[in-house]
Amino acid sequence: MNKDFQERIEEWKNFLFIYKFALDEINTKLTILNDEFQFVHQHNPIEHVKSRIKSPESIMSKLQRKGLEVTTENVEKYIKDIAGVRVTCSFTTDIYRIYDMIESQDDIEVLSVKDYVENPKPNGYKSLHLIIEIPVYLSKGPEFVKVEIQIRTIAMDFWASLEHKIYYKFEGEIPGNLSTELKEAADIVHYLDSKMIRIMEEVTEFKEHEKEAELREVGVEK
Template sequence: MREWARFLLTYKFALDEVNTKLNILNEEFQFIHDYNPIEHVKTRIKAPESIAAKLKRKNLELSMASAGLHIRDIAGVRIICSFSTDIYRIHEMICRQDDVKVIEVKDYIKNPKPNGYQSLHLIVEIPIFLTSGVERVMVEIQIRTSAMDFWASLEHKIYYKFNASVPETIGRELKETAAIIASLDERMLKLNEEAKSCRV
C-alpha cells in the first residue's frame, strides 16, 4: 500500500504543477487583457480500485509500472471557461510551456462523440522535481465551456442510472440537447463579441 501511495503522490505533485501554471497564466492574462479565460479548475486522481479495474478491462498486468505506462488519465484536470474561443486560447497557452510535452490531442468540439459529447482533451507530460531527481508524469487535461460541462455532468448521471445502456429515445434526446448546448455557446460568444464592440 505504501508503494501505491508513493506512486499516486507523483500524480498529486503533477496536478500541483499544472494548477500553478494555470493560475499564473490566468492571472497574467487578466492583467494584460482585463479578462480571465479560466472560470474554474477541477482536479482528481483515480482511486487504486479504478486503476485496477481499468487494467483488468484492458487485459493488462496489475502493477504500478503497467498503470504508469498504459493509463494516461490517472491524474485529471478539468478546465472550465466561459466561451468556446477560450478553449483554444488555453490550449495554445499550455502548448507554449517549454517544459510541457503534449502527447495527444482529441478535439471533441470539432468532432463531437456520437452521443453529442464536446470537450477538448489533452494528454501532457509534466516534469516533477523530487529528491531522487526529475520524473515526467502524464496528466489528462479536459477543457470545456460551462455549458459543455453542464451537459456532460448530467449525461454522466443519466448513463450511470441505466448502467451505460441508455434507451434509444433518451440517447437521441441527449444528442439533440448537445446540439442546443453548442448553439447556446455560439450565441453567447456572439453576444460577448457584440458587447465588446459596444464598449470601444
C-alpha cells in the same frame, strides 16, 4: 479485505503520490496563466479548475479490463489519465486560448490532442482532451508525469455531467428516447455557446466604439 490487499492498496497510494505533485504543478501554472491573461487582456479565460486522481481500485480494475497484469510498470505505460484536470471556461474561443497557453510552456510536452469540440462524439459530447507530460522536481531529480486535461465551456460541462449521471444510472445502456433528447440538448448547448460568443463580440465592439467616441471628444476639447 485481507491484509495483503490492504498492503497493496497502501503501496499504490504511495506510488500515486507523485501524481498529486503533478496536479499541483499544473494547477499552479493554470492559475498564473489565467491571472496574467486577466491583467493583459482584462478577461480571464478560465472560470473553474477541478482536478482528481484515480483511486488504486479504479486503476487496477482498468488494467484488468485491458487484460494486463496489475503492476505499477503497466500503470505508467498504459494508463494515461491517472491524474486529471478539468478546466471550464465561458466561451469556445477560450478553449483554444487555454490550449495555446499550455502548449507554449517550455516544460510541458503535449503528447496527444483529441478535439471533440470540432468533432463531437455521436452522442453530442464536446470537449478538448489533452495528454501532457510535466516534470515534477523531487530530491532525486525530475520525474516526468502524464496528466490528462479536459477543456470545455460551462455549458458543455453541464451537459457532460448530466450525461455521465444518466449513463451510470442505466449502466451504460441509455434508452433510445433519452439518447435522442440528450443529443437535442447537446445541439442546444452548441447554439447557446455560439450565441454567447456573438453577444460578447457585440459588447466588445460597443465598448471600442464608446472609447473612440470619448477620445474624439477629448480631442475636440483640446
